[in-house]
Amino acid sequence: MDFTGKTFWITGASSGMGKALSISLSKVARLIIISDRDKEGLQTTAAEISRNGCEVRVEVLDMAEADSIRRVADSVFSEGISVDGLYQFAGISQRSLVLDTPVEIDRRIMEINFFGVVTLAKVVLPHMVSRGGGQLAIASSMVGKFGFPYRSAYAASKHALQGFFESLRAENSKHNISVSILIPGRINTNISKYALTSQGTEYGKMDPGQANGISSAKAARQILHGLKREKKEILVGGSELLMVQIRRFFPSLFYLLARKIKPV
Numbered sequence: 001m002d003f004t005g006k007t008f009w010i011t012g013a014s015s016g017m018g019k020a021l022s023i024s025l026s027k028v029a030r031l032i033i034i035s036d037r038d039k040e041g042l043q044t045t046a047a048e049i050s051r052n053g054c055e056v057r058v059e060v061l062d063m064a065e066a067d068s069i070r071r072v073a074d075s076v077f078s079e080g081i082s083v084d085g086l087y088q089f090a091g092i093s094q095r096s097l098v099l100d101t102p103v104e105i106d107r108r109i110m111e112i113n114f115f116g117v118v119t120l121a122k123v124v125l126p127h128m129v130s131r132g133g134g135q136l137a138i139a140s141s142m143v144g145k146f147g148f149p150y151r152s153a154y155a156a157s158k159h160a161l162q163g164f165f166e167s168l169r170a171e172n173s174k175h176n177i178s179v180s181i182l183i184p185g186r187i188n189t190n191i192s193k194y195a196l197t198s199q200g201t202e203y204g205k206m207d208p209g210q211a212n213g214i215s216s217a218k219a220a221r222q223i224l225h226g227l228k229r230e231k232k233e234i235l236v237g238g239s240e241l242l243m244v245q246i247r248r249f250f251p252s253l254f255y256l257l258a259r260k261i262k263p264v
């Protein structure tokens with residue numbers, strides 16, 4: 001993938017990895033459409049993109065609202081804009097035990113992390129196919145590969161994304177659609193602060209894992225490196241990524257470690 005002069009749509013772009021990737025790409029891209037719920041945050045990202053001489057379009061979007069996702073996407077395509085890369089970072093985490101969590105919270109997490117991402121991909125994909133190809137990337141997680149305490153619905157949503165987008169890839173590689181699944185480990189963003197508790201409130205704390213994680217800027221560099229090579233899976237982070245290998249090659253050890261995770 002050569003990013004030069006291309007058009008990208010990036011969700012979750014008001015903060016964290018989505019913001020960092022938007023700013024990095026703006027050094028070479030022609031147009032970046034940035035989406036999120038947070039209009040003010042998007043405007044800050046937009047200002048940085050413009051400073052790099054790249055065109056920017058702000059589309060406020062709640063990923064829990066399928067109708068508004070379709071409406072916004074239709075308005076973008078009705079103007080004849082072609083999207084070369086759709087990179088989806090919008091997502092919400094969780095800090096609650098299965099025993100305490102009502103299914104309504106599980107549904108909310110699935111709605112944002114899975115159905116919202118799928119809805120936007122389904123609107124964009126036909127346009128990519130009809131113009132000969134494109135690149136999709138989604139932010140899964142290490143817990144898209146294994147279950148983890150306090151993350152039941154979050155882990156389920158990321159597993160679901162992996163299954164969906166691997167299937168999409170298998171069906172659409174003949175249309176020159178590449179799919180990269182991002183597997184971030186611990187990245188120093190606000191993801192834990194906005195995580196949902198069993199009450200549906202924000203967790204409000206920075207996890208030590210995230211606090212000690214790599215920066216969003218470093219994560220964006222790792223992501224760009226993988227996207228350029230159209231890697232099917234892009235591991236993002238530091239030594240914590242070892243957990244993926246432990247789960248794969250030493251599952252019994254992994255289960256033992258996971259059981260010992262204390263409340264955060």
Ligand SMILES: NC(=O)c1ccc[n+]([C@@H]2O[C@H](COP(=O)([O-])OP(=O)(O)OC[C@H]3O[C@@H](n4cnc5c(N)ncnc54)[C@H](OP(=O)(O)O)[C@@H]3O)[C@@H](O)[C@H]2O)c1
Nearest residue numbers: 012015016017037038062063090091139141184186187189
């Ligand atoms: N940081 C990590 O350690 C880590 C690890 C594994 C996976 N990930 C995944 O990486 C992605 C990016 O997260 P991040 O770490 O960069 O954290 P972040 O800064 O909190 O980014 C998440 C973004 O999603 C947006 N968002 C949340 N709910 C939304 C909704 N209903 N509609 C539209 N946008 C919504 C948030 O903005 P608003 O709330 O303002 O809308 C925010 O901009 C997420 O999918 C996350 O699950 C992160």
